[in-house]
Amino acid sequence: MNAPIHPDHLLPQLNLRDTPTALIDALKARFGERCSTALVVREQHGRDESSFAAPPPAAVVFAESTLDVADAVKLAAQHQVPVIPFGVGTSLEGHLLAVQGGISIDVGRMNKVLSINAEDLTVTVQAGVTRKQLNEEVKSTGLFFPIDPGADATIGGMSATRASGTNAVRYGTMRENVLALEVVTASGEVIRTGTRAKKSSAGYDLTRLMVGSEGTLGVITEITVKLYPLPEAISAAICSFPSIEAAVRTTIQIIQLGVPIARVELIDANTVRMVNAHSKLGLREEPMLLMEFHGSPNSVKEQAETVQEIAADQGGNAFEWASTPEERTRLWTARHNAYFAAIQSRPGCRAISTDTCVPISRLADCLLDSVSEADASGIPYFLVGHVGDGNFHFGYLIDPNIPEERRVAEELNHKLVTRALALEGTCTGEHGVGLHKMDFLVTETGNGAVDMMRTIKRALDPLNIMNPGKIFTL
Helix, strand or coil: CCCCCCHHHCHHHCCCCCCCHHHHHHHHHHHHHHEECCHHHHHHCCCCCCCCCCCCCCEEEECCCHHHHHHHHHHHHHCCCCEEEECCCCCCCCCCCCECECEEEECCCCCCEEEEEHHHCEEEEECCCEHHHHHHHHHHHCEECCCCCCCCCEHHHHHHHCCCCCCHHHHCCHHHHEEEEEEECCCCCEEEEECCCCCCCCCCCHHHHHCCCCCCCCEEEEEEEECEECCCEEEEEEEECCCHHHHHHHHHHHHHCCCCCCEEEEECHHHHHHHHHHHCCCCCCCCEEEEEEEECHHHHHHHHHHHHHHHHHCCCEEEEEECCHHHHHHHHHHHHCHHHHHHHHCCCCEEEECCEECCHHHHHHHHHHHHHHHHHHCCCEEEEEEHHHCEEEEEEEECCCCHHHHHHHHHHHHHHHHHHHHCCCECCCCCCCCCCCHHHHHHHHCHHHHHHHHHHHHHHCCCCCECCCCCCCC
8 A cells, every 4th residue: 555645744745836916916806805815814715624734825716606716717727726616614634725826716605595496305506505504494395405414514515525424324425415516617617417307317427527526627616406305203312332342233233134224323432521521411431322213203113112122232221312303402412512522622632534434244343443553552532433334433633743643643544544445445435535545545446547537637627727636646
């Protein structure tokens, strides 16, 4: 396997391109105050939740329409200057960093829900609409959008990184839920991919090509996604276990038995401890599964009873059930606050996060060995996982001023990814490749596949201005 990319080795690899004054002048002439070169604005748009560091973009354009995006891209193309799309900045793998300089296009003001087609279970939105905003807008129709990556990310950003999250075990990922896109290409042309129809055999599947392209092929400006009926009944439960292995074995049995569980999330004892301190909760400080069941009252009851029996066979205890929204929110606080609780548990730290996903039958093999390595390292960490689909995350909490801690954390991540790939898994289940997993992508897919990706990139972006330096190098 190629050596992993270390964040502290990133800066020597920077290949900054000059941003001509003429481009900045042209952008300011076109956008006025919506083009900012203020340092504080540029720095805000020059970092995400990763532990990487890079110089900020040369300017930030606040787009309010597809035309704005197209005009900004055309001007950047004229000067061969990179363009980096920006949603709300919640990505974890360095996607937003201007590693080759350039301008950031912020789509946060493109936040309109354009059309709700309740009878067809679809909705079309601008790229800056967030998932919480979308669900608030459609709730009166009795429908909802299920993809929940945890952060209140934009639908455009979620599409670009092929996000998923806690509901993916039942409702799938963005790949399965995006029907159509509007995209600004590297030349500034506006194209549409897909339709509101549920299926199509018309030519290449450009929608799937753009979903997960991480801004390297175009800027997504509009998205049509699937909606789902709000379940007649929802029940949530938490259950503590004597060991992580017992919790994982329970999850595997639930999935292999075909129980249509909507969510099944794992948090380890370290994370429970952090959440208790952060949110003033009194949860048992043991490995825990958080689960949710959707359906009719009878089916939800049947699912819950089946899961409780499976868990009891593995030593699960302290079941706590919730059926009202308020009770469910309280139970899910532990999962939703896990990242922030972990960061606050070690002031000044940064989290180096992992994102492997393996076939469900290999989950225990991958996870338990990785836990042993993390425990032996002495690096504080938290562990959460969408274990129903074999996806889990370690967050190694490092002091960014101690190089040795960073080195150890990267070694742990390297071992984890190596193990996942050996078990026929992937280096990233939902966060994307970005900067952090470029070498792992080569190992996972092979040089031939990455060369094919490069060929597509060169064909669609010959000047290499669309978020260059991400996924792979040219």
